[in-house]
Amino acid sequence: MKILFVITGSIAVSKSYDILKILKEKKIEINCILTNNAKKLTNIKQLKKNIIGKIYMDSDEAKQKMLHINLSRENSIIVVCPATANSIAKFANGYGDNLASTTLLASNKPVIFVPAMNTMMWNNPTNKKNVNYLRSIGTEFIGPTIGKLKCGEFGIGRIEETQNIVDNLILKLKTSQNFIKKKCLITAGPTVENIDPIRYISNYSSGKQGYEIANQLAKSGAKVILISGPTNLQPPTNVKLINVKTADEMFNKVNRFNKNIDVAIFSAAVADFKMKKVGVKKIKKNNINSLNLIKNIDILKSIAEHQINRPKFVVGFSAETEGKINAKKKLIQKNCNMIIYNKINKNNKVFELNENKISIITKNKTKNYAKTSKSNCAKYIIDSIYNEINN
Structure with a gap:
């Protein structure tokens, strides 16, 4: 069982290290996709230490034929964490302009978003419309929660607590195999x-x-x-x-x-x-x-x-x-x-x-x-x- 972990350009990127570290300790294989904006915020060396698997970027699509198809098929679930309003909007509206978005569109596996953004962005009517649509087609969301945000404001939009995310992902990983060989x-x-x-x-x-x-x-x-x-x-x-x-x-x-x-x-x-x-x-x-x-x-x-x-x-x-x-x-x-x-x-x-x-x-x-x-x-x-x- 593998998880494809898509990291987008949220200021909460550092939270993904802790999540991945715990999953690695549980011997769960993780492949990562970094968007271009996420790459600017990510410590690649630290990320590599925290996963059993590979890290992929947009530039890898040209080197490996049908990479987005292969990644969407060989992993048991896909997790977008942290998920920005932009990444949610792309998936909800069918945009496929990078490795992350094309992989999501090509996927036949459970998709989970872990949002992290400012309260006003989360509550924006367009974002809420996108979230509600994705939920209606079976996409799952973990969080966000209410708390102090990276911008200093207080409200909903804070990324879910690390252990809650890990517990939910492990449960989803198990249920994604409930009917294997049936x-x-x-x-x-x-x-x-x-x-x-x-x-x-x-x-x-x-x-x-x-x-x-x-x-x-x-x-x-x-x-x-x-x-x-x-x-x-x-x-x-x-x-x-x-x-x-x-x-x-x-x-x-x-x-x-x-x-x-x-x-x-x-x-x-x-x-x-x-x-x-x-x-x-x-x-x-x-x-x-x-x-x-x-x-x-x-x-x-x-x-x-x-x-x-x-x-x-x-x-x-x-x-x-x-x-x-x-x-x-x-x-x-x-x-x-x-x-x-x-x-x-x-x-x-x-x-x-x-x-x-x-x-x-x-x-x-x-x-x-x-x-x-x-x-x-x-x-x-x-x-x-x-x-x-x-x-």
Whole structure:
């Protein structure tokens, strides 16, 4: 396990020496990237003494082909410490103008920022907007705290205490490997059932929650197969994406890839019904009195009750307009280990949005979560799965 430690041009650079020294004592390998501004503030000799690994600068990009790609792949987590308002803004807005920023953009690993700046800079509306956006996509922040700042003022913006940073990084390093060597299968998005060449039956599912779960599992070391209905989403990095359209196609692909699966998560909103016979030509409205529908196969139930190839841990989703009672019934009736429950009403419009409000239901307990980003929901879900598997 390795940490990529990105040092930016904050006056709190000296704090990074203490953090790195403790991590070295714990035999954790660290590679460092120094930005040009950080280089002006850093004692390179002292930095070298405090790490097990290498130090990289912008000039190294020309010497080593695809260095930003290699660094983003070979390290388990990326830590920006100390993080300036400029470094936060670059990552939030997709800028890639140096080794540090291109490595962050190319990363498929957990990213953690440890901010250090003046109170007015931290509270600046633009900075807060950038921080909130990064949090919404799963980027984590350690600090800042309130205290006396390097400029002499007092307020929020002080870098977090050294031991708290170290403890958080070690915990994140461990959890980044929680699903290493685990094989996970996820379904996501809607399915589409044709009525005729023009019309179809579907639902409002965007696939965002399933894609976030796939992304977080991949970041935790899992080998992930994502079987997705039609969406407008970019597939997560390091995830095998299988595109399908109908419920039958999804069922066939799930069966095909359901071999030695450790965790299967069925977040797709599969259409309950399909046409008994799809119209070859557009059906004129004057000729439609009713649609002859038949039930689609219950993919979740079929896999969860499989006698030979049942995944070791099966998670279903339950979007209900009523209470949790139906979700709890589903847990038993469909032989699941866990159900993720959404109550759908005017106050919790889940579909197509970037936020979600979930309850995680298992045989022995139910845990309710406040409304938050779907990225955070994905973390809650995979952490709960990990705890259930290992308890």
